[in-house]
Amino acid sequence: MFRICSVKPVWNRGSGPSPRSPENPVSAMICFSEYVVPALCLQQGREVPEKVVTRLDEPFPADRSRHRFLAGFIRSDRGELFCRVSPKTESHMMTALAGSNGIIEAPPSPEALPAGTPVTCSLFPWRSLAGG
Secondary structure: OOOOOOOOOOEOOOOOEOOOOOOOHHHHHHHHHHHHHHHHHHHOOOOOOOOEEEEEOOOEOOOOOOOEEEEEEEEEEOOEEEEEEOOOOOOOOHHHHOOOOEEEEEOOOOOOEOOOOEEEEEEOOOOOOEEO
């Protein structure tokens, strides 16, 4: 059920690693969507929400050492899927979630990923795909 991932550590002061939610609200929402929702679906015998491959509408601000998850907007245009990252990318900025309908993720990269690059995305369970 669990996979190894490289995320900023969450520590319980003095007692080592703790499986708690991050303190920043956007990070907490993304971690909930990425880790808790699939676990709850498995426990309930439901299908885990499917991830899709889309193309970036604009560059993605990658991280040199970690797989990165950012709130964004996923849309369909003439049968193809596209995405763009929220204009606010810091984990304490609640406005990063405004207008977002999912999570865009990318592996570590020394440079920003250019527009047109395929990336993996997942819709928030309470949102739908935009477009037609």
